[in-house]
Amino acid sequence: MRKRPIVLNIKTIATTSFFNIEEMDIEFSNGSKRIYERLKPPGNGAVLVIPMLDIETVLMIYEYSGGTDRYELTLTKGKIDGGETLIEAANRELIEEIGYGSNKLTFIKEMTIAPGYQSSITYIVLAQDLYKASAQGDEPEPLEIAAFKMSDLENLVYNEDLTEARSIAALYMARDVINNQ
Amino acid sequence: MRKRPIVLNIKTIATTSFFNIEEMDIEFSNGSKRIYERLKPPGNGAVLVIPMLDIETVLMIYEYSGGTDRYELTLTKGKIDGGETLIEAANRELIEEIGYGSNKLTFIKEMTIAPGYQSSITYIVLAQDLYKASAQGDEPEPLEIAAFKMSDLENLVYNEDLTEARSIAALYMARDVINNQ
Structure with a gap:
């Protein structure tokens, strides 16, 4: 058909x-x-990471976003560099933006953001078993990190600072994965 | 801060x-x-509609998407025309793309798709109490409509034809809204 x-x-x-x-x-x-x-766009796509500090607590960031000209509450994300696997990229972005690495990175889903007019792919990765680590990223200012409870997800998705569809979709999918572990 | x-x-x-x-x-x-x-982009943003044929059945479409050069399983969406409210736009798109209008349209959430580099806003609208109606849209070919059960959402989100983050996020939020009605 x-x-x-x-x-x-x-x-x-x-x-x-x-x-x-x-x-x-x-x-x-x-x-x-x-x-x-x-x-x-050229390149290998992007990763978006859901970092779990413990089974219940997700770490998010407030990041200034030029498109909307405001701070958005979002999950860690970034482009996959040449020669990196998506899992390596996920861990690198996590270390640069959140100050943690992860011993347990799980690929969840390949998402698009506007397939009608964008070829971009974002790979969604769940990060668990975190350890402290840091590295300099390319952020223009330090990111503010905020912790939220997965048990409050139904309310969190109505937070007006959380608008990005990828982050909302990733949080729901991560919750399902964790619940099934 | x-x-x-x-x-x-x-x-x-x-x-x-x-x-x-x-x-x-x-x-x-x-x-x-x-x-x-x-x-x-100029304009008033876009709507994305979750049409529920009954309390359990959501109607989705397969649409050719130039960005990914393949058919994507997605929810009805479209731009808000000048002079239209978002609810009017949601009902018009529903009639044009799915062949149903709705007597019960509920605004759920304002989403962005890539706030770092896009100003675009998408308004998520739940459509219930459907009635048959049709009008000519601007689609280049008839859309294939497919029905899915909300009770199967945990599996549906892994369907490889369903990649668009807005549709995945909207399905989860709509399920919560329906469960709380």
């Missing part, structure tokens, strides 16, 4: 320091044609 | 048919300076 459209042509139409925009000529199986645009 | 950075300057650096990219000069309260880029 789902007969994949044909991508007749793809070309880059704009490039900035951070973004790369492609234009796609697409022909659907019913003959209709569309021109789509999408963000097509 | 969180002392908001100063945005010294914002300018548009690239515009295409679909995207508008801004560059921001930012000075953090500790004096460090950064140049950020962000997507700043």
